[in-house]
Amino acid sequence: MNFKRMWAVLVSRNYEFLRDRAAFGWNFLFPFLIVAGFALVFGNDNRAQFKVGVFPVAPETAVESLELPDRFKETLYLDLIYFDSFDQALDRLSHHKIDILIKNSPRPWQYWISDTSPKGYVAEKIFRESTVPLEVFDELLRKEAITTVQIRYIDWLFPGILGMNMMFSALYGVGFVIVRYRKNGVLKRLKATPVTALEYLTAQMLSRVFLIMFTIVIVWFGCDLTFDFHTQGSVFDAAVVFTMGAIALSSMGLLIASRGTSEEFANGVINFISWPMMFLSEVWFSLEGAPGWIKTIAGFLPLTRMLSAIRDILNDGATLAQVGPDLMFLGVVSLACILAASWLFSWTK
Numbered sequence: 353m354n355f356k357r358m359w360a361v362l363v364s365r366n367y368e369f370l371r372d373r374a375a376f377g378w379n380f381l382f383p384f385l386i387v388a389g390f391a392l393v394f395g396n397d398n399r400a401q402f403k404v405g406v407f408p409v410a411p412e413t414a415v416e417s418l419e420l421p422d423r424f425k426e427t428l429y430l431d432l433i434y435f436d437s438f439d440q441a442l443d444r445l446s447h448h449k450i451d452i453l454i455k456n457s458p459r460p461w462q463y464w465i466s467d468t469s470p471k472g473y474v475a476e477k478i479f480r481e482s483t484v485p486l487e488v489f490d491e492l493l494r495k496e497a498i499t500t501v502q503i504r505y506i507d508w509l510f511p512g513i514l515g516m517n518m519m520f521s522a523l524y525g526v527g528f529v530i531v532r533y534r535k536n537g538v539l540k541r542l543k544a545t546p547v548t549a550l551e552y553l554t555a556q557m558l559s560r561v562f563l564i565m566f567t568i569v570i571v572w573f574g575c576d577l578t579f580d581f582h583t584q585g586s587v588f589d590a591a592v593v594f595t596m597g598a599i600a601l602s603s604m605g606l607l608i609a610s611r612g613t614s615e616e617f618a619n620g621v622i623n624f625i626s627w628p629m630m631f632l633s634e635v636w637f638s639l640e641g642a643p644g645w646i647k648t649i650a651g652f653l654p655l656t657r658m659l660s661a662i663r664d665i666l667n668d669g670a671t672l673a674q675v676g677p678d679l680m681f682l683g684v685v686s687l688a689c690i691l692a693a694s695w696l697f698s699w700t701k
Contacts, residue, residue, distance in 0.1 A: 357547050361555035366562070386517070386571050401429040402475045405450040407441045409434035419456050424482035451475040503667050507582050511590075511662045512635035514571065515655055518564050518594070519601050519629060523622045526560050526605030531618045534609075534700065543699035550694040553610075557602045557690065564598040565591075584669035590662050592672060596682040597658030603689035604654065610696040629655040657681045 406418060411434055415425055418432075425432075433450055435441035445453045445466055452475040455462040463479060465472035533539045542552065575581070583590075608621050632639070632646065633655035639647055650656045661675035672679065 357545075358551040358555045361547060361552055362558055365556060365559040386513070386575075402452070402471055402478070403431045403433055403450040404475065404479075405433050405435055405441045405444060405453040406456050407435040407438055407453070409456050410436070419458055420454065420461065421479075421482040423486075424479055427478060427482065430478075445472075452479060454479065504582065506579055507667060508663065509636070510575065510579075510581065511659055511666060512633075514568055514594070515597065515633070515659045515662070516630055516635045517571075518568070518598055519626055519655055521564050521567070522560060522598060522601035523605045523608065523626055525563070526556055526602050527609040527618050527622055528615060530556065530606070530609035531612055531615050534612070534698075535615065539699040548694075549697040549699075550690070553606045553690060553693055553697065557599065557606055560602045560605070561595065561598045564602075565595060568594055581666075583666045585665035585667075585671070587666075589670075589672050589675075590665045593658060593661045593665065593675065593679065593682075596679055596686070597654065597662075600654040600658070600682040600686045600689070603686045603693070606693040607689045607696075610693040611698050611701065629653050632656065633659055635659070654682055654685050 406420070409418070413434060415432060418425060424430075433444075435444070438455075441450070441453050442464065444450045445464060448466065448469055451465070451469060451471040453464040461479075461483070463476070465476050530539075604625065605622075608618060608625070612618060628649075632650040633653050634650070635655070639650060657678040661670075661678035664670035664675050665672075
């Protein structure tokens with residue numbers, strides 16, 4: 353491998369990206385949009401989790417004047433939505449726009465839920481519990497305090513959002529670019545130069561990794577100023593894992609783009625790979641309690657191993673040595689994909 357030729361391809365690719373004002377502007381602006389979105393969605397720790405419809409109630413009615421259980425009106429994470437008529441409220445309930453519907457009247461209280469709504473089931477339990485005197489629970493239950501570090505949901509979720517953004521940027525950014533080059537005949541001209549397939553693909557991967565890490569730095573510091581992330585481990589160690597993950601995902605993009613001139617086909621293959629990773633890699637939710645075979649499949653996905661290592665570092669204070677198996681897995685995937693892509697690579701077809 354000639355590093356001078358590879359560096360020339362890397363520099364030319366970066367220049368091309370910088371000169372494309374639309375692409376550069378979007379990639380520079382997109383991180384700030386992510387920060388703004390996080391601030392809007394997760395800026396309030398007391399955001400509502402359940403939507404409660406109440407009828408018949410005028411829009412300007414105060415919560416204190418509702419004829420509902422006092423403990424229910426004081427419950428956190430409930431969003432009370434007023435309706436004038438029963439028909440309008442029932443329509444919203446049947447379309448899952450509210451989780452439970454309660455009639456504003458003296459005892460006995462009437463309520464409606466959708467049997468197909470999991471949130472409606474939980475909202476019903478909350479409403480029924482609020483009608484029982486607290487003394488009953490004091491005799492049966494005893495609340496204990498958590499002695500370990502309590503991790504906020506945003507601290508657990510944020511690495512998953514970054515990982516998902518990395519995955520799409522790596523797969524689409526690398527895959528589409530090379531397929532388009534081949535389709536437009538750019539690779540055909542490069543074939544006449546001394547640049548080898550391995551040098552060219554490595555340069556493309558490094559260029560994409562640089563862009564991904566640039567985006568992550570902006571999003572990380574922007575969101576940290578807004579949410580004040582609670583990190584137990586080293587941010588530098590997390591950056592190492594992010595870099596290894598970006599290399600692994602970009603290498604997968606190179607493998608997808610090693611052949612073919614159809615952008616539509618490349619899009620289909622990328623979707624086939626990215627969507628399972630998005631749902632099985634614990635981006636949004638934990639797989640705790642899922643069947644064993646699902647966990648086994650998820651364990652072979654690069655995004656799963658990257659997010660597991662990052663959360664171990666940031667949420668539990670693990671070191672690079674402790675997440676060594678995950679880093680080794682990402683390194684093996686990166687090496688295998690880029691070598692396979694170099695072997696299968698075609699400049700023209």
